[in-house]
Amino acid sequence: MRILVIEDERKVANFIKHGLEEERYIVDTAYDGNTGLNMAINNQFDAILLDVMLPGKDGFVVLKELREAGILTPILMLTARGSTDDRVQGLDLGADDYLAKPFSFEELAARLRSILRRTGPDKSTKLRCGDLILDTVSHFAYRSGVEIELTTKEYALLEYLMRNKNKILSRSTITQHVWRHNFDPESNIIDVYIKRLRSKIEGEDSAKPIIQSIRGVGYRLRDVPGDDNGND
Numbered sequence: 001m002r003i004l005v006i007e008d009e010r011k012v013a014n015f016i017k018h019g020l021e022e023e024r025y026i027v028d029t030a031y032d033g034n035t036g037l038n039m040a041i042n043n044q045f046d047a048i049l050l051d052v053m054l055p056g057k058d059g060f061v062v063l064k065e066l067r068e069a070g071i072l073t074p075i076l077m078l079t080a081r082g083s084t085d086d087r088v089q090g091l092d093l094g095a096d097d098y099l100a101k102p103f104s105f106e107e108l109a110a111r112l113r114s115i116l117r118r119t120g121p122d123k124s125t126k127l128r129c130g131d132l133i134l135d136t137v138s139h140f141a142y143r144s145g146v147e148i149e150l151t152t153k154e155y156a157l158l159e160y161l162m163r164n165k166n167k168i169l170s171r172s173t174i175t176q177h178v179w180r181h182n183f184d185p186e187s188n189i190i191d192v193y194i195k196r197l198r199s200k201i202e203g204e205d206s207a208k209p210i211i212q213s214i215r216g217v218g219y220r221l222r223d224v225p226g227d228d229n230g231n232d
């Protein structure tokens with residue numbers, strides 16, 4: 001999942017970025033409102049952390065302009081402590097949640113997971129696809145109860161596929177959400193990672209592929225009917 005942090009205090013921005021990267025997010029930062037707004041409009045982020053007091057356009061203006069531009073990315077506002085007006089204004093302008101400064105990183109991470117759950121199709125902290133389970137808190141994957149070890153990138157890729165299961169995802173869309181650069185049609189990096197991921201999650205059972213290749217387009221992670229026995 002790719003997150004944009006718009007925060008002018010570099011120390012705070014770097015603290016958040018570093019922490020979120022440890023939580024396996026891909027993180028971009030912007031240090032003023034105009035840059036943040038442009039980045040949010042021109043890239044596909046899964047969530048935005050938006051400070052209120054910013055040079056250039058402040059957080060409320062950024063939020064308002066994003067929503068007016070039809071960008072529905074979940075937004076967590078970072079507000080001043082005790083400022084009820086800020087919180088009310090933010091929520092009324094279309095923010096999904098707020099967090100008062102100073103905050104603990106643990107709370108920030110939990111609220112971020114919460115808005116991603118609320119705005120996504122999956123309301124659980126565990127993503128499921130047949131007997132494949134991905135725990136978004138511990139970052140472990142399990143297939144038929146057996147733990148699968150994933151690298152940071154493999155986790156990010158699998159999480160994105162699982163949050164969008166049964167949808168056909170183009171290589172360009174996958175790149176936008178899982179890598180911090182634009183899609184290069186000459187590069188086969190996604191195919192390389194998909195291959196690694198397949199060998200880990202599909203194992204020897206190639207008769208039941210979970211990740212389907214869609215020729216000329218990209219990939220789709222699909223629910224295998226009948227594989228889900230309903231047990232946890």
Ligand code: CA
Pocket residue numbers: 007008009051052053054
């Ligand atoms: Ca600020």
